[in-house]
Amino acid sequence: MSAAGKIVVLTGASAGIGAAAARQLHRDGVKVIPVGRNAAKTAAIAEELGEPALTCNYADLDDVRRLADALLERCPRIDVLANNAGGMWVKRELTKDGNELNFQVNCLAPFLLTRLLTDRLRESSGRVINTSTMMVHKHGHIDLDDLDSEHRYKAHDVYTTTKVGAALLLREYARRNPDIETADYHPGIVASEFSRDMKFQRMLLRTPLGKPLQKLLDTPEVAGQRLVYLCETEEKLTGGYYFKNERAEENPVVLDVDNARKLWDLASRRVGLEV
Numbered sequence: 001m002s003a004a005g006k007i008v009v010l011t012g013a014s015a016g017i018g019a020a021a022a023r024q025l026h027r028d029g030v031k032v033i034p035v036g037r038n039a040a041k042t043a044a045i046a047e048e049l050g051e052p053a054l055t056c057n058y059a060d061l062d063d064v065r066r067l068a069d070a071l072l073e074r075c076p077r078i079d080v081l082a083n084n085a086g087g088m089w090v091k092r093e094l095t096k097d098g099n100e101l102n103f104q105v106n107c108l109a110p111f112l113l114t115r116l117l118t119d120r121l122r123e124s125s126g127r128v129i130n131t132s133t134m135m136v137h138k139h140g141h142i143d144l145d146d147l148d149s150e151h152r153y154k155a156h157d158v159y160t161t162t163k164v165g166a167a168l169l170l171r172e173y174a175r176r177n178p179d180i181e182t183a184d185y186h187p188g189i190v191a192s193e194f195s196r197d198m199k200f201q202r203m204l205l206r207t208p209l210g211k212p213l214q215k216l217l218d219t220p221e222v223a224g225q226r227l228v229y230l231c232e233t234e235e236k237l238t239g240g241y242y243f244k245n246e247r248a249e250e251n252p253v254v255l256d257v258d259n260a261r262k263l264w265d266l267a268s269r270r271v272g273l274e275v
């Protein structure tokens with residue numbers, strides 16, 4: 001897929017990996033439609049890209065439906081949907097839709113957005129790229145009977161589980177839509193705003209002890225390049241997991257077709273779509 005002239009819808013474009021990727025894509029001649037949550041931050045990146053800003057809070061599924069309508073109105077074509085928005089929340093919280101917050105933001109909201117944009121993606125011979133994490137493939141698991149983490153809440157585990165959910169759903173999406181290319185990838189351990197809800201981690205990184213740790217992190221630019229690669233590559237993307245621009249081994253958990261189908265049904269009901 002040659003870059004210039006393509007239309008990329010990029011969520012989580014207001015900060016970190018998304019903002020860095022948006023700038024790189026823009027430099028390559030791609031028309032980037034930036035979506036963020038914070039209005040001021042999204043307006044700032046949108047101005048750099050010369051595009052109007054779209055905002056959406058994934059904690060509200062009606063807002064996701066509004067976003068899909070706005071994108072369908074604005075984009076005659078969608079060559080790439082980059083589902084990059086995401087985060088980790090330290091305390092358990094339910095959204096107004098009644099879902100655990102990590103599960104909704106990292107899994108249900110991008111699932112809903114992707115489903116609502118499917119016809120446009122198909123017409124455009126488009127692709128869907130999800131920002132995942134290596135933790136999914138190192139030790140990820142999912143309990144379909146506890147999607148809202150009612151029984152146990154450890155932020156890192158909950159975050160990883162919700163990304164396992166997103167990976168399972170993306171693979172089921174690929175099976176149901178073989179004409180739409182898909183991939184997910186690990187961006188690296190990145191010095192972004194990701195730890196915004198983790199006060200201790202943020203404090204530690206600012207101490208003299210944290211300085212050497214900071215050096216081990218990837219910059220948003222390096223991580224953003226990994227997203228740019230998947231947006232622009234001529235390689236046919238057939239649903240695999242990538243790290244450093246190469247296919248990497250997947251956790252069998254994300255290849256469990258039976259679980260993927262069950263989660264598809266559960267997630268569809270949660271977002272009010274047909275199974």
Ligand SMILES: NC(=O)c1ccc[n+]([C@@H]2O[C@H](COP(=O)([O-])OP(=O)(O)OC[C@H]3O[C@@H](n4cnc5c(N)ncnc54)[C@H](OP(=O)(O)O)[C@@H]3O)[C@@H](O)[C@H]2O)c1
Pocket residue numbers: 011012013014015016017018036037038039041042056057058059084085086087105131132133134186187188189190191192193194195196
């Ligand atoms: N950083 C890492 O080490 C790392 C590692 C593996 C995977 N990832 C994944 O990489 C992706 C990007 O993260 P990042 O590191 O760039 O973090 P970041 O700097 O915190 O950026 C996160 C982006 O997601 C948006 N977002 C957060 N909550 C949202 C919500 N409720 N509704 C809509 N948008 C929301 C943010 O919007 P606002 O800024 O406008 O609020 C921001 O644009 C995430 O999916 C994350 O899970 C990150």
